[in-house]
Amino acid sequence: MNEPQTNLHGAGRIGAAVTDSVTITFDGRAISAVTGEPLIAALLAAGVRVLRHMPRTGEARGGYCLVGRCSDCMVVVSGTPNVRACVTPVADGMIVETQHGLGSWSGSPL
Amino acid sequence: MSDRVQLAVVGSGPSGLGAAIAAAAAGARVVLFDENGEAGGQLRYRSRPFEGSGSDVTGPELAVSLTGQAIAAGVDIRTDCRVWGAFQGRALGVECDGASIVIEAERILFATGSVDRSQPFPGGSLPGVFTARAVQILLNVHLMRPGRRFALIADRPLATELARDIELSDGEVVITLPASMPGVVAHGNGGVERLTANGSTYDVDVIVIAAGRLPDAGLALMAECAAGYSPALGGFVPRVDDWMETTVTGIFAAGDCVGACDADVALAEGAFAGISVAGSLGLVRQTRRAEARAAYLKAAGNRAGALSNVASSFDQIDRVSTGATAE
Numbered sequence: 001m002n003e004p005q006t007n008l009h010g011a012g013r014i015g016a017a018v019t020d021s022v023t024i025t026f027d028g029r030a031i032s033a034v035t036g037e038p039l040i041a042a043l044l045a046a047g048v049r050v051l052r053h054m055p056r057t058g059e060a061r062g063g064y065c066l067v068g069r070c071s072d073c074m075v076v077v078s079g080t081p082n083v084r085a086c087v088t089p090v091a092d093g094m095i096v097e098t099q100h101g102l103g104s105w106s107g108s109p110l
Numbered sequence: 111m112s113d114r115v116q117l118a119v120v121g122s123g124p125s126g127l128g129a130a131i132a133a134a135a136a137g138a139r140v141v142l143f144d145e146n147g148e149a150g151g152q153l154r155y156r157s158r159p160f161e162g163s164g165s166d167v168t169g170p171e172l173a174v175s176l177t178g179q180a181i182a183a184g185v186d187i188r189t190d191c192r193v194w195g196a197f198q199g200r201a202l203g204v205e206c207d208g209a210s211i212v213i214e215a216e217r218i219l220f221a222t223g224s225v226d227r228s229q230p231f232p233g234g235s236l237p238g239v240f241t242a243r244a245v246q247i248l249l250n251v252h253l254m255r256p257g258r259r260f261a262l263i264a265d266r267p268l269a270t271e272l273a274r275d276i277e278l279s280d281g282e283v284v285i286t287l288p289a290s291m292p293g294v295v296a297h298g299n300g301g302v303e304r305l306t307a308n309g310s311t312y313d314v315d316v317i318v319i320a321a322g323r324l325p326d327a328g329l330a331l332m333a334e335c336a337a338g339y340s341p342a343l344g345g346f347v348p349r350v351d352d353w354m355e356t357t358v359t360g361i362f363a364a365g366d367c368v369g370a371c372d373a374d375v376a377l378a379e380g381a382f383a384g385i386s387v388a389g390s391l392g393l394v395r396q397t398r399r400a401e402a403r404a405a406y407l408k409a410a411g412n413r414a415g416a417l418s419n420v421a422s423s424f425d426q427i428d429r430v431s432t433g434a435t436a437e
Contacts, residue, residue: 009238009301009315010258014249014279034252036147041252049237049301060300062237066244068145069225072235086244087145 007047022092039085039096040066040073051075051085052099075099115141117387118202118215120193120329123151124373125365126221127176128380129387132402133219134183136388141213142185143204145192149177151223152366152373155246157275159373161267169373170250176377196333200360217360217387220330221380224344224366229263229289229321233296242272242320249279257315261305262286263294264320272318285312289321323370330356330363338420343369349420352403354383355390362387369417375410382406 020035026043033042040063043051050060051073063073068087077083078095081103085096119130122144130142148154150173159169180187188206195203200215226241233239238257240248242264248254260276260283262269273283287294287307296317297304305312323344330348331337335356337348347368354362364383365376382402389399407414 005300009256009303010281011254011256011315014253014255037252037254041248041254044248044256045254051237059235060237061235062301064228064235064239064244065225065241066247067225070228 005048005050009047009049011044011047011049013045022090024090024092024094024096026096027098033090036089039075039077039083039088039090039094042090043075043085043096050098053101055101074103076103081105113211113213115139115213115215116391117141117217117219118143118213119219119221120202121151121221121223121365121367122146122149122177122187122189123221123223123365124153124172124176124377125223125367125380125383126151126219127173127180128377129219129221129362129364129384130185130187130380131176131180131183132381132384133388134180134185134384136385136398137393138217138384138388138391140183140185141215142180142187143191143193143202144187144189147190149173149180149187149189152243155243155250156271156373157246157250158267158271161271163372163374165374172373193329196329198334200333202329217362217391218333219383219387220327220333220348220356220361220363220367221365221383222326222329222367224323224326224370226319227321227324227344229291229319231291231294231296233298233302234317234319236296236298236302237300238298238302238315239296239317239319242268242318245272245316245318246275249275249281253279255279255281257302258282259284259314259316261312261314261317262320263289263291263318265289268320272320281316284314291319291321323366325367325370327363327367330361330367333358333361335361335363340369340416340420342416343420347420350417352414352418353386353390353399354379355386360390369413371410371413375413378406378409379413 031046049062061072064070066086073085074082076097116139119142130140134140153169153173156169191206226243294307325347335348364379385402388394
């Protein structure tokens with residue numbers, strides 16, 4: 001399990017308190033998310049910046065286009081890698097992990 | 111939904127909604143697809159889409175209004191549906207609710223919009239660097255601020271709109287630099303912490319890049335519509351004739367996907383394209399079609415000229431031929 005990422009950069013939700021929420025986990029840490037929002041909004045609001053590491057260089061990536069085109073924000077969701085956090089709605093109990101490199105499909109029939 | 115439709119419009123931004131409303135009002139049976147959960151395209155997050163043109167209506171207000179007009183006109187709006195392919199015979203591959211189907215359409219209108227252009231620079235892949243569109247989606251749709259201190263690399267009027275969005279979200283614009291971004295470098299460990307430019311250093315959490323928009327014409331190219339490169343229109347775009355029809359009979363295109371444009375132009379162009387499609391189906395007289403073109407030319411300024419001047423150097427997307435030998 002990775003160390004929780006700090007939120008020294010001042011990310012956070014704007015305005016009224018969240019009333020309609022679900023809980024997901026990111027690298028084992030419980031995170032509250034607004035029903036229906038994309039994964040990346042919940043993760044950024046919780047202070048997470050790094051969502052994956054590049055296959056060869058290991059460089060960090062954390063989302064760039066937010067419209068499902070750039071592949072920057074791919075994470076592992078319930079064992080399936082390469083899930084785009086920006087266009088995938090949260091669901092209660094979702095298990096989300098940082099993706100390292102290309103990921104693997106160990107738990108999948110593929 | 112039947113697997114045969116009269117007019118399939120792909121994309122529900124201002125051009126797609128404008129086209130769907132106009133075509134449906136003229137009597138066409140229209141299905142409008144969008145990959146997002148709500149119709150409106152860029153209008154969903156543009157707080158001041160008409161900055162400089164005098165209107166202070168917000169993007170979301172206009173999106174709701176146009177969506178209501180489309181429903182009232184009888185448009186079958188299918189959000190959360192991804193059109194993933196275009197094939198011969200005006201066929202579209204569509205995925206809704208996890209199932210993929212192929213539909214055939216008498217007419218197709220691509221209003222597939224654009225993506226924000228990526229501008230490479232040292233440190234530009236660090237977490238915390240986002241496109242302008244990404245930041246507006248986070249701030250204005252998801253009410254989520256990705257950091258506190260922002261650097262804007264943007265020209266007006268978008269820079270003004272972004273600054274207002276950030277300030278209303280309790281963020282701070284530390285520095286605004288021109289989109290030509292001379293000498294900008296981002297620094298940080300695992301995310302943006304600093305930006306240097308012109309010999310100065312700024313402590314920032316987020317860098318916003320507004321380097322223009324790139325037409326998203328993938329589906330039109332897949333449908334084998336001839337395309338050309340136009341710097342004035344933002345890149346590689348399908349060619350359209352005076353009636354917004356591509357080089358493939360029965361396939362039309364409008365809005366950002368044929369050349370990045372302002373929202374009011376996209377709306378006018380979509381409305382014209384919708385009438386034009388209706389004309390091609392015999393639903394309106396040619397005089398009505400000509401009137402619609404005249405109104406469009408008035409709204410679009412010199413854009414019509416740019417559309418007709420798309421270079422023809424890439425008229426054909428050559429298929430990879432078997433047995434070809436490499437140099």
